Amino acid sequence: MELIKELPEVFEEFAEQRKNSFLGVKKLKEQGVPIVGAYCTYFPQEIAMAMGAATVGLCSTSDETIPEAERDLPKNLCPLIKSSYGFAKTDKCPFFYFSDVVVGETTCDGKKKMYEYMSEFKDVFLMELPNTQGEEALKLWKSEIIRFKEYLEKKFDVTITEDDIREAIKVNNAGRRSLRKLYEVMKHDPVPICGHDLFKVLYGSTFKFDRREIPAEVDALVEKIQKEYAEGKMLEKMPRILFTGCPVGGATEKVIQAIESNGAVVVTYENCTGAKSIDKLVDEENPDVYDALARRYLNIGCSVMTPNPNRLELLGRLIDEYKVDGVVEMTLQACHTYNVEAFSIRKFVNQEKGIPYLNVETDYSQADIGQLNTRIAAFIEML
Structure with a gap:
């Protein structure tokens, strides 16, 4: 397997972005x-x-x-919630420590109760997220976005103009376009890079405080990958996996590693860190900036939505565009919305798209790595 020689350090820079931003957030705080x-x-x-x-x-x-966290929260709760609350409560997360305000949203029951406890030691602004995606829900979400703007104006004694919002929309859309170009390099078969390196950039970019920097950095990386691919530098041909399910990162990267160390490659991520957060742009032509933002964000296909056709639409598109051979879904223990929805995802992948599907349920410990490798190796063998 020939790995691209000059690129790994770039991927590592993105992988280190979260740690580097610990110092960055302190500096920003000092600058006011x-x-x-x-x-x-x-x-x-x-x-x-x-x-x-x-x-x-x-x-x-x-x-x-x-x-x-388990001193306050039940043991049989999703690890993402317990970990997030634990880092907040112990002040071990610099990002939480330096945040002037924490924005929560009414996605799942566990998080809603966590925000209640968290508000005892931090300023928490809770947004009422509807659990449907119709016109009435859109009205509510738009009013919540305006309420959030008014809260920030009052708290920080500032005025947020619609022109400022339009400018922010342009900046974020530019970043999304560039990141989309990056994950589209995985349409090549064989692929130019491994899926874990792609993930490092997608995840690392979320810790860039100046969103204006993203396009130049990511576009340069895409150009380098495409150039080296044209010169014949690529991985060998192997089964192509779509990764879906709960948010992934840190401890749960063990699942990506299990896929790629057993002879397959993750060509696309539908999770929050992947296509789910980059696929849709905010409509820059919409004269009503609050309506534009409400439509873009409310349309995200998360398992907290009932029904959730947008997730199936995105999954179907990714399966076709990336010529996917199999789908691996990672669900976190006690994440009820994703665990319940796994049934309809399996049905969609098996029956509508006609390809194999594997669901792995895990937590943040490393105790199940052997079992994960066994199950994923058998799945890949079948492909």
């Missing part, structure tokens, strides 16, 4: 830049950006603080 932390892909980032704030994702991805 407001920091807004959030936990979800539904967070309308552009509103905070329009105020000149830096935004950062707060979902924790390690089991380090789970024992501390």
Whole structure:
């Protein structure tokens, strides 16, 4: 298998981005830049950006603080919630520590209750996310985005203009376009890079405080990958996997590693860190910026939505465009929405798309790595 020689250090830079941003967030704080932390892909980032704030994702991805979290939270709760709460409570997450406000959203029951406890030691702004995607839901979500804007204006004594929001929309759309170009390099067969390296860039880019920097960095990387591919540098041909399910990162990258160390390659990610958060742009032509933002964010196909046709639409498109041989879904223990929806995803993948599907349920410990490898190796063997 020939790996591209000059690229690994670039992927490692993106992989290290989260750690490097620990120092960056402190520096921003010292400069008086407001920091807004959030936990979800539904967070309308552009509103905070329009105020000149830096935004950062707060979902924790390690089991380090789970024992501390379990003093307050039940053991049979999703590890993402326990980890996030644990890092917040123990002040072990610099991003949470330096955040002036944390934005929550009413996605799942566990998170809603977590935000209640969290608000005892941090400013938490909770957005009422509808659990459907019709016109009435859109009205509610638009009013929540306006309420969030008014909250920021009052809290930080600023005025957020529609022109500021339009500018933030343009900046974020440019970043999404570039990241889309990056994951589209995986349409090549054989692929130019491994899926874990692709993930490092997608995940690392979420910790870039200046979103304006993303296009130049990512476009240069895409150009390099395409150039080297044209020169014949690529991986060998192997089964092509679509990765879907719960948010992935940190401890759960063990699933990506299990796929790629057993002879397959992840060609596309439907998860929050992948296509789900980059696929749709905000309509820059819509004169009503709040309507444009509400439509774009509400249309995300997350398992908290009932029904959830947008997830199936995106999955179907990715399966076709990336010539996928099999789908691996990762669900976290006690994540009820994704675990329940796994049944309809399996049915869709098997019956509508006619390809194999595997669901692996896991948590943030490393205890199940052997079992994961056994199950995933057998699945890939079958392909």
